[in-house]
Amino acid sequence: MQQETLQKEDGREHRSEASRARILNAATEIFAQKGPEGTRVDEIAEKAGINKRMLYHYFGSKEDLYVEVLRNNYDKIFTLSKKAFKLGDNPKENVTRAVRAYFYFLAQNKEFVRLTSWEALSGGRFIGKVIPQFFDLVELEFGDIIKDGIQRKFISPDTDIRQVLLSVQALCLAYFNRRELVQPLWREDMLSEEMLEARLQHILNLIFEGIFSHKQEGE
Amino acid sequence: MQQETLQKEDGREHRSEASRARILNAATEIFAQKGPEGTRVDEIAEKAGINKRMLYHYFGSKEDLYVEVLRNNYDKIFTLSKKAFKLGDNPKENVTRAVRAYFYFLAQNKEFVRLTSWEALSGGRFIGKVIPQFFDLVELEFGDIIKDGIQRKFISPDTDIRQVLLSVQALCLAYFNRRELVQPLWREDMLSEEMLEARLQHILNLIFEGIFSHKQEGE
Amino acid sequence: MQQETLQKEDGREHRSEASRARILNAATEIFAQKGPEGTRVDEIAEKAGINKRMLYHYFGSKEDLYVEVLRNNYDKIFTLSKKAFKLGDNPKENVTRAVRAYFYFLAQNKEFVRLTSWEALSGGRFIGKVIPQFFDLVELEFGDIIKDGIQRKFISPDTDIRQVLLSVQALCLAYFNRRELVQPLWREDMLSEEMLEARLQHILNLIFEGIFSHKQEGE
Amino acid sequence: MQQETLQKEDGREHRSEASRARILNAATEIFAQKGPEGTRVDEIAEKAGINKRMLYHYFGSKEDLYVEVLRNNYDKIFTLSKKAFKLGDNPKENVTRAVRAYFYFLAQNKEFVRLTSWEALSGGRFIGKVIPQFFDLVELEFGDIIKDGIQRKFISPDTDIRQVLLSVQALCLAYFNRRELVQPLWREDMLSEEMLEARLQHILNLIFEGIFSHKQEGE
DNA sequence: AATGAATGAGCTTTCATTCAT
DNA sequence: AATGAATGAAAGCTCATTCAT
Numbered sequence: 001m002q003q004e005t006l007q008k009e010d011g012r013e014h015r016s017e018a019s020r021a022r023i024l025n026a027a028t029e030i031f032a033q034k035g036p037e038g039t040r041v042d043e044i045a046e047k048a049g050i051n052k053r054m055l056y057h058y059f060g061s062k063e064d065l066y067v068e069v070l071r072n073n074y075d076k077i078f079t080l081s082k083k084a085f086k087l088g089d090n091p092k093e094n095v096t097r098a099v100r101a102y103f104y105f106l107a108q109n110k111e112f113v114r115l116t117s118w119e120a121l122s123g124g125r126f127i128g129k130v131i132p133q134f135f136d137l138v139e140l141e142f143g144d145i146i147k148d149g150i151q152r153k154f155i156s157p158d159t160d161i162r163q164v165l166l167s168v169q170a171l172c173l174a175y176f177n178r179r180e181l182v183q184p185l186w187r188e189d190m191l192s193e194e195m196l197e198a199r200l201q202h203i204l205n206l207i208f209e210g211i212f213s214h215k216q217e218g219e
Numbered sequence: 220m221q222q223e224t225l226q227k228e229d230g231r232e233h234r235s236e237a238s239r240a241r242i243l244n245a246a247t248e249i250f251a252q253k254g255p256e257g258t259r260v261d262e263i264a265e266k267a268g269i270n271k272r273m274l275y276h277y278f279g280s281k282e283d284l285y286v287e288v289l290r291n292n293y294d295k296i297f298t299l300s301k302k303a304f305k306l307g308d309n310p311k312e313n314v315t316r317a318v319r320a321y322f323y324f325l326a327q328n329k330e331f332v333r334l335t336s337w338e339a340l341s342g343g344r345f346i347g348k349v350i351p352q353f354f355d356l357v358e359l360e361f362g363d364i365i366k367d368g369i370q371r372k373f374i375s376p377d378t379d380i381r382q383v384l385l386s387v388q389a390l391c392l393a394y395f396n397r398r399e400l401v402q403p404l405w406r407e408d409m410l411s412e413e414m415l416e417a418r419l420q421h422i423l424n425l426i427f428e429g430i431f432s433h434k435q436e437g438e
Numbered sequence: 439m440q441q442e443t444l445q446k447e448d449g450r451e452h453r454s455e456a457s458r459a460r461i462l463n464a465a466t467e468i469f470a471q472k473g474p475e476g477t478r479v480d481e482i483a484e485k486a487g488i489n490k491r492m493l494y495h496y497f498g499s500k501e502d503l504y505v506e507v508l509r510n511n512y513d514k515i516f517t518l519s520k521k522a523f524k525l526g527d528n529p530k531e532n533v534t535r536a537v538r539a540y541f542y543f544l545a546q547n548k549e550f551v552r553l554t555s556w557e558a559l560s561g562g563r564f565i566g567k568v569i570p571q572f573f574d575l576v577e578l579e580f581g582d583i584i585k586d587g588i589q590r591k592f593i594s595p596d597t598d599i600r601q602v603l604l605s606v607q608a609l610c611l612a613y614f615n616r617r618e619l620v621q622p623l624w625r626e627d628m629l630s631e632e633m634l635e636a637r638l639q640h641i642l643n644l645i646f647e648g649i650f651s652h653k654q655e656g657e
Numbered sequence: 658m659q660q661e662t663l664q665k666e667d668g669r670e671h672r673s674e675a676s677r678a679r680i681l682n683a684a685t686e687i688f689a690q691k692g693p694e695g696t697r698v699d700e701i702a703e704k705a706g707i708n709k710r711m712l713y714h715y716f717g718s719k720e721d722l723y724v725e726v727l728r729n730n731y732d733k734i735f736t737l738s739k740k741a742f743k744l745g746d747n748p749k750e751n752v753t754r755a756v757r758a759y760f761y762f763l764a765q766n767k768e769f770v771r772l773t774s775w776e777a778l779s780g781g782r783f784i785g786k787v788i789p790q791f792f793d794l795v796e797l798e799f800g801d802i803i804k805d806g807i808q809r810k811f812i813s814p815d816t817d818i819r820q821v822l823l824s825v826q827a828l829c830l831a832y833f834n835r836r837e838l839v840q841p842l843w844r845e846d847m848l849s850e851e852m853l854e855a856r857l858q859h860i861l862n863l864i865f866e867g868i869f870s871h872k873q874e875g876e
Numbered sequence: 877a878a879t880g881a882a883t884g885a886g887c888t889t890t891c892a893t894t895c896a897t
Numbered sequence: 898a899a900t901g902a903a904t905g906a907a908a909g910c911t912c913a914t915t916c917a918t
C-alpha cells in the first residue's frame with residue numbers, strides 16, 4: 001500500500017513532490033483539527049487542490065496518510081530535542097532553556113499539540129507505527145537534564161524523574177490544549193507574545209519555587 | 220424529545236427508567252472510549268442490551284444522547300465541588316484537601332476524564348449545550364481557595380489565579396490522560412493505590428515547593 | 439386480522455365503541471390530509487388519544503384501517519345518492535338538483551374529496567377491497583338522469599353518458615382538489631357561501647349552455 | 658448541491674451527463690407512479706442502473722431530486738404554452754387550438770399529469786420551490802384567449818375567467834387522472850387515438866354548447 | 877502524473893407491529 | 898378494555914476506496 005516515493009535525489013518530477021507535500025500539509029491541518037475519525041478524505045483532497053485518487057497513489061490509505069502525518073510531526077520535535085537540549089553547567093539554566101524551547105515549540109506547532117492529544121485519546125493506536133518505543137523523544141534529553149540536576153544536588157535525590165517529565169509536559173501542553181475552552185474566560189489573547197511569556201514564567205516559577213511563598217511557610 | 224417519562228405515581232415504569240439508565244451507562248462508556256465520532260450507535264445498543272430503536276425513543280438522536288452523557292458527567296463534578304471545597308482556616312490544608320478531592324475524583328471517574336478531553340479537542344462544541352458558561356465548575360471554588368491564600372499572604376500577591384487553576388488541572392488530568400501512552404514505560408501499575416498517592420504527593424510538593432531544593436538554590 | 443366488532447345491538451361497551459369511533463375519525467382526517475403513505479400510525483393514535491395498540495386491536499393493521507376509512511366515506515355518498523337523486527319530470531331540474539347535491543356534498547366532505555384523489559392516484563389499489571365493482575355510486579343514479587334526458591330529447595341522442603359523468607365529476611371535484619394550489623391567486627375565500635354558489639352556477643351554466651354565447655356563434 | 662458539472666470543453670463528461678439524465682428519467686417515472694412518499698430511493702437507483710451514491714452526488718437528497726423532477730416537467734409545459742397558444746383572429750379557433758394542444762400534451766406526458774396531482778394533494782409543498790408564483794403557466798396564455806373572446810363578444814362579459822380556466826383544466830386532466838379508476842367500466846382502450854379524439858370533442862362541445870340541445874331548451 | 881465517475885459496505889434514523897402486563 | 902415498552906426490517910444517507918481513461 002504505502003508507496004514510498006524513492007525519487008528524492010534524482011531531481012526530476014518536482015510536480016509529484018509538490019503534490020505529495022500539498023497533500024501532507026492539508027492532511028496535517030485537517031487531521032489536527034478534526035482527529036482521525038472526524039476527518040474526511042474528500043476534505044483533504046479539496047484543501048490540497050488535487051484529485052482524491054492521488055492521495056491514494058501517494059499514501060495508500062487514509063490511515064497510512066495519518067500515520068505519515070504523525071511521523072512528519074514527530075520528526076520535528078526529534079530535531080528540536082537534538083538541537084535545543086544541550087547540557088550546560090548550570091542545572092537551573094538547563095531546565096529553563098529546555099522548558100522554554102519545548103514551550104515555544106508547542107506555541108509554534110499548533111498541529112503537533114493537537115495530534116498528540118488525539119493520539120493520547122486513542123491510546124497511541126497509531127503512534128505505535130511511527131515510534132515503536134514511543135515516548136516523547138524530548139523526554140529522553142530532558143530526563144538527562146533532571147538527572148544531572150539531581151547529581152549536582154540541586155534537585156532532591158528521591159525525585160521521580162518520570163513524574164517530573166509528565167508534569168512539565170502537562171504544564172506546557174495544557175495551555176494550548178485547553179485554550180479553546182478557557183479563552184472566553186481570559187480577557188487577553190492567550191497566544192499573544194506577552195501571554196505566552198507569562199505562562200512560561202508561571203511554569204518556570206512553579207518548577208523552581210512552587211506557588212507558596214517560603215517565608216510564610218517557614219514561619 | 221420526550222426525555223422524562225412523567226412518573227404517574229403508579230410505579231410501573233421501572234423498566235423504562237432502567238432501560239434508559241442502561242443506555243446512558245453504555246453510551247457513557249463507549250463515548251468516553253471512542254469519542255463522539257468514533258462511537259457507533261449499534262455498539263451502544265448492543266452493550267446496553269436493548270433495541271437500537273429505544274435509544275432514539277429515549278434520547279432523540281446520537282448527538283442528543285452524547286450531550287446527555289456530558290450533562291450527566293458534569294453533574295458529578297458539580298456535586299463534588301459543592302461538597303469537597305469548604306474553605307478552612309489553613310490555606311495549605313485547603314489546597315491539599317481540594318487537590319486531593321479533585322485528583323481522586325478523576326481517579327474514580329475515568330469516563331469524566333476522557334469525555335473532558337474529547338470536548339477540549341472539539342473546542343467545546345457540545346459542552347456548550349450543557350453548561351452555557353462553561354468551565355470546570357471546580358475552578359470557581361478552587362479559585363476562592365487560592366484567593367484566600369493570597370489574602371492571608373501565603374501566596375504571592377501577583378499570582379495569576381487563572382494560571383494556577385490551569386496548572387493544577389493539568390497536573391491532575393495529565394496523569395490519567397497520558398497514562399495509556401506512558402504506562403508501558405513505567406514499571407508499576409499507575410492506577411495502584413500507592414502510585415496514585417505518589418502522584419498526588421508529587422503534585423502537592425510541586426505546588427508547595429517546586430522541584431528545586433531551596434537550600435541548594437539559596438547557597 | 440380485521441376484527442369486525444359485532445356487538446352493535448347489545449348496548450353494552452360504550453367505551454369500546456367510542457374508542458373505535460375516535461380512531462376512525464382521527465384516521466379519516468390524517469389519511470385524507472397526508473395520504474396512505476404519508477400517514478404515521480403514531481400520529482393517528484396520538485390524535486385519537488388512545489394507545490397505539492388499540493388501533494391494531496380494532497382494525498388489524500394500518501392498511502385495514504385505511505380501507506375501513508374508505509368504506510366509511512363511501513357509505514356517505516352511497517346514502518346521498520339514494521336520497522337526493524330522485525328522478526323528477528323535468529330533466530333540467532333533475533340535473534340541477536343532482537349536481538347541486540353532489541357539489542355541496544363535496545363541499546361538506548372535504549375528507550371524501552381528498553380520499554378519492556389519493557385513491558385515484560394509487561389506481562384504486564385499496565378501493566377495490568371496498569367496492570369490488572367500483573365506480574362512484576353516484577354515477578349510477580346520475581346516469582339514469584342523463585338517460586332520461588336523452589329519452590325526452592333534451593339531450594342529444596349520440597351523447598356518451600360516460601363522458602358526461604366524468605365531466606360533471608371533474609368540474610365539481612376540481613374546485614376542491616385544486617383549491618389549495620390556486621387559492622393564493624383568487625382573492626376571495628373559495629369556500630365562502632357566495633363563491634361556492636358561484637362555482638355551482640358556473641358548472642350548471644357550462645353544462646346547459648357552454649361558455650360561448652349562441653347568438654354570436656349563430657351569426 | 659453541485660447540480661451542474663461545469664463543462665470544461667474537453668467533452669469527456671458525457672458519462673456524467675448521461676448518468677444524471679438516467680437518474681432523472683427513472684426518478685420521474687417512479688415519483689409519478691408512487692408519489693414522493695411512496696417512492697424508494699433504492700428503486701430509482703436500480704431502475705437507473707446506477708449506484709445509489711451517485712444519486713446523492715448529483716442531486717443532494719431524495720427531496721431535492723423530486724423537486725428537480727418537478728422543475729423538469731414544468732419546463733415542458735412552459736415550452737408548450739410559449740409555442741402553442743398564439744392568439745389568432747377567430748376566438749373559437751383559438752380555444753379549440755389551445756385546448757387541443759393542452760389535451761394532447763397531457764396525453765403524451767403521463768408523468769406530468771400524475772406529478773401535478775401529487776402536488777395538488779400535498780398542497781404544493783414542493784412546487785413552491787420550483788415556481789414561486791405557481792400556477793400552471795398555461796393559464797396565463799389561455800386566460801388571454803378567453804379575454805380576447807370576451808372582448809370580441811363571443812363570450813359573455815360576466816364570465817369569470819378563473820372558473821373557465823379551472824374547468825378546462827379539470828375536463829382535460831380528469832380523463833387521464835381517473836382513467837385507471839374507470840377504465841374497467843369503459844370497454845374501449847381510453848388511450849386509443851379514437852377515444853382520445855372523442856374525449857377532446859366532448860370537451861370542446863361542452864365548452865361551446867353545453868350538453869343540452871338548445872332547440873329543446875329554447876322552446 | 878493525473879482525473880472524474882462510480883461503488884459497496886456501513887452508518888444513523890424511521891416505522892409498522894408485537895410483547896408483557 | 899387498555900397500555901407502555903420493545904422490536905426487526907428497511908429507509909435515507911455517508912464514506913473510504915477503486916475503475917477507466
